Amino acid sequence: MGALVPLSRPGWVEAGRHLLAGLELGVREVNEAGGIAGSPLELVVRDTAADPGRAAAAVDELAGLGVAAVAGEYHSVVARAAAARADALGVPFLCSSAVLDALTDKPTEWVARLSPAQSHGWRIYTDHLVGEGHGRIAVATVPSAYWASGTRVLRDHLAPRGGTVIELDMRALSPEAVCDALVEHRATALLLLVGHPDPAVPIVKAVRRDRRLAGILVGAPAGQPEFAEWAALLGEDGAGVPFLRYLPERTTPLGARVGTALRERLAEPPSFVAFEGYDTIAVLADVLRSSGADRARGAESWPRVAVEGTRGKIRFSRTPGIDVWQWTWAPVQVVDRDPAEPDRFRVLHVG
Incomplete structure (x- = not known):
């Protein structure tokens, strides 16, 4: 099994570390249960460093090594290249x-996705903003297909x-x-559609220290506050920032x-x-058990998957507007760090 993970800068290394921990735990448990048809499952990891070209080259390499499938990746533009x-x-x-x-x-039979599509999650996030009375929303952004797509979802x-939406x-x-x-624009909310830690952290610090903006909401739909690095860099300034998880x-x-096992790891x-x-890994182990290492048979298995995952039953289907096999949907929450206790998460809205 090939695995694509951002493990070095400018990739989001902390996200990559968590993704890899989940992949490795899944492989370990499959092998402890006897592997696939008696053979151990091997994970061949490649660092994408958030580089689309590097990811595409890794897929070429992994295909040449004979992997049955490729999995992973966190960054949307990198996953797109893969x-x-x-x-x-x-x-x-x-x-x-x-x-993304x-x-x-174009439509493909070879690709499936676990994470919810951006249009689905970011609509839920927008519902939360509107429900909280925010109608003039500024987005701090940089050029990227992912950020541009998110801005369109918000605006639409x-x-x-x-x-x-003010860009x-x-x-x-x-x-x-x-x-x-x-x-100047009388914005009631600022959304961070930028990289982390820079420039996201300096922006949050500047806004928190500006007395003119005492009542403004700072949000990060892409999920930066989920990780410990956010809290370590921002402390109390990083609380009260809603994000998607x-x-x-x-x-x-x-x-x-x-x-519990992931926390220990x-x-x-x-x-x-x-x-x-x-x-x-739970999904791909199921695919391999039914189709073996044959790649074509593996791709044909997506619509037959019915796996109990950690967040619910996983099945794939064709979803309007999405050209890959999609789990519709993983659960979606809008969450923030509690200002009274920044290490504790509060669920603000459920999609």
């Missing part, structure tokens, strides 16, 4: 964590309700200039057991990304 290459080579690819709707340019979902180009603005722009309201018995609370990694 999906395109897997489709071209005829290698099953199960995307663990990337959410257009994971491929807000416009019918009279809402407005702030972070190529031209300092964190202090962002504060001035928020005041893909966990159920109530933990299943499997989810509780896996959560990571030496910290596991993020939803770690659960995505574990569920990835």
Whole structure:
């Protein structure tokens, strides 16, 4: 099994570490239970470093090594490159964590995805913002297919309700200039559609220290506050920042057991990304048990998958507007860190 994971900068290393922990735990448990038809499952890991070209080359290499399937990746633009290459080579690819709707340019039988599509999750996030009375929303953003897609979802979902999205180009603005722009545009919320830790952390610090913006909401739909690095860098300033995570309201018995094992493996609370990694292996082990190492048969198995994952029953189907096999849907929550206790998460809204 090939695994694509961001393990070095400029990739989001902390997310990559959690994803890999879930993948490795899943493989360990499969092998402790006897492997696949008596043979151990081997995970061949490649670091993408958030580089689409590097990911595509890794898929080529893994295909040449004879892997039965490729899995993983966190960054959407990287997963898109991997999906395109897997489709071209005829290698099953199960995307663990990337959410960009257009994971491929055309319908494909070779690619499936566990994480919910961006349009689904970000609509739920927008519902939360509107429910909290936010109609003038600024987005601090940089050029990226992922951020541009997210901005479109926000704008399209807000416009019918009279809402407005104000784009702030972070190529031209300092964190202090962002504060001035928020005041000028009378924004009630600022969403961080930028990289972490830079420039996200300096922006949050600047906004929190600007008395003119005492009542503004800072949000991070892409999930930066989920990880310990966010809290370590921002402390109390990082609390009260709503983000998306893909966990159920109530933990299943499997989810509780896996959560305990992941906590021991990571030496910290596991993020939803770690659960995505574990569920990835649960799905692919099921596929391999039914189809063996034959890649074509493996790809044909997506619509027959019915696996109990850590966050619910996983099945794949064809979803309008999405060209890959999609789990519809992983549970979606809007969550923040409690200002009174920043190490504790509060569930604000459920999709």
